[in-house]
Amino acid sequence: MFGKLVSVKDYENYAANTLSKTVLDFYKSGACDEYTLSLNEQAFSRLRIIPNMLRNVCNRNYNLTILGNQVKIPIGISPCSMHKMAHEDGECASAQAAGKHGAIFILATLSTCSIEEVALAAPETIKWFQLYIYKDKEINKTLIKRAEKAGYKALVITVDVPVMGIRYKDEKNKFYLPSYLKPGNFTEEKYIIPKCDGSGLTNYVTSLFEEKLVWEDVKWLKSITNLPIVVKGILSVADAKIAADIGCHAVFVSNHGGRQLDTAPASIEALPSIVKExxxxxxxxxxxxxxxxxxxxxxxxxxxxxxFLARPILWGLTYDGLKGAENILGIIINEFDNTMALTGCRTLDDIKKDMVVHESIYSKL
Structure with missing residues (x-):
């Protein structure tokens, strides 16, 4: 029916025809009317690449150093919850796929494989741990210590979920963690996403996440770990400056996949001003x-x-577990390598800002 799958879109179409409606909607949906969800891709399509010709592009190399670690490619897997709904090997397979390509893998707090299971399954992969901030400070401390002990190299603090975004599809589907799965990082009953008259995930976040989250909490987290701190969910220059001022090691420009505040800017739209600052x-x-x-x-x-990317990995997992996730990364990496060659770039340093412009430049002609 599908033939050979050669693009990310092919894998997405396969997943759309394979996953249950509830799981597919959870993975694909955004907040409210999903304007920001669609804008994330549209904003990229409005940018034009200006290639340079007659450059020597032999022996292309994309090695770089990220937070003190050597990485082979500037592409990683972003944190995303509950990979086992796509394939039984879940986050273990995703982490192994990242390692296969020399990429970074970020494990989500709400993963269906534990911190320790992923560390054991993918020992050679550079792994970071994403942390949602719970009201119970001891839970936060415990998760961080487990990540440190298991060899994770950075802590990614997600700051854009003081409350849950309004996700109508999850409400309609009454989404909850399927009974055949369990939260990888928790054993207590209260940390299982419940059945309820609406979104179980919204109920979970409302009950357990810290709604009073402020920058002082980030400072506190810095004080209890030696891991580099990455703040994820930044869309404003002011917030990026605060993160830098208090000693965070990186900011992650992100709108949570369009799943939190609808009509927020696309990440790529917010990026240039934050980089400048x-x-x-x-x-x-x-x-x-x-x-x-x-x-x-x-x-x-x-x-x-x-x-970093997340949803495409889920489509790969749905198709063929580890192999599918490897294929997805391979497709993106191959396309990136092709783009580098066709723009006259042999290394990452060859990529210059003036090689990408907004389409409006041409509409004025």
């Missing part, structure tokens, strides 16, 4: 809307040190 002081990363190798190039040209 803090890019000379700390690393700036980006996720949301990365579907092609050209998207990677555009984000790097506009100042991102590295980009």
């Amino acid at each position: 803090v890019g000379h002081r700390i690393d700036v990363y980006l996720d949301c809307g990365i579907r092609h190798g050209t998207d990677v190039f555009k984000a790097l040209a506009l100042g991102a040190k590295m980009v």
Whole structure:
């Protein structure tokens, strides 16, 4: 029916025809009318790449250093909850796929494989741990200590979920964690996403996440760990500056995949001003809307040190577990490499800001 799958879109179409409606909607949906969700990809399509010709592009190399670790490619896997709904091997397979390509993998707090299981399954992969801030400070401390002990290299603090975004599809589907699965990082009953008359995830977040989250909490987290701190969910220059001022190691420009505040800007739209403000002081990363190798190039040209993607990995898992996730990364990396060659770039340093412009430049002609 599907033939050979050669693009991310092919894998997405396969997943759309394979996953249950409840799981598919959870993975794909955004907040409210999903304007920001669609904008994440549309904003990339409005950018044009200006290639340079007659450059020697032999022996292309994309190695870089991220938070003290050598990485082979400026592409990683962003935190995303509950991979086992796509395939039984879940986050373990996703982390292994990242390692296969020399990419970074970020494990989500609400994963269906534990911190320790992923560490054991993918020992060679550079792994970071994403932390939602719970009202119970002891839970936060415990998760951090487990990540440190298991060899994770950075702590990614998600700051854009003081409350849950309004996700109508999850409300209609009465989403909850399927009974055949369990939260990987918790054993107590209260940490299982419940059945309820509406979204179980919204109920979970309302009950357990810290609604009073402020910058002082980030300072506190810095005081209890030696791991580099990455603040994820930044869309404003002012917030990026605060993060840099208090000693965070990086900011992650992200709108949570369009799943929190609808009509917020696309990540790629917010990126340039944030890079201008803090890019000379700390690393700036980006996720949301990365579907092609050209998207990677555009984000790097506009100042991102590295980009991450999540949903495409889920489509790969749905198709063929580890192999499918490897294929997805392979597609994006191959497209990026092709883009580099066709734009006259042999290394990441060859990518220049003036190689990407907004389409409006041409509409004026």
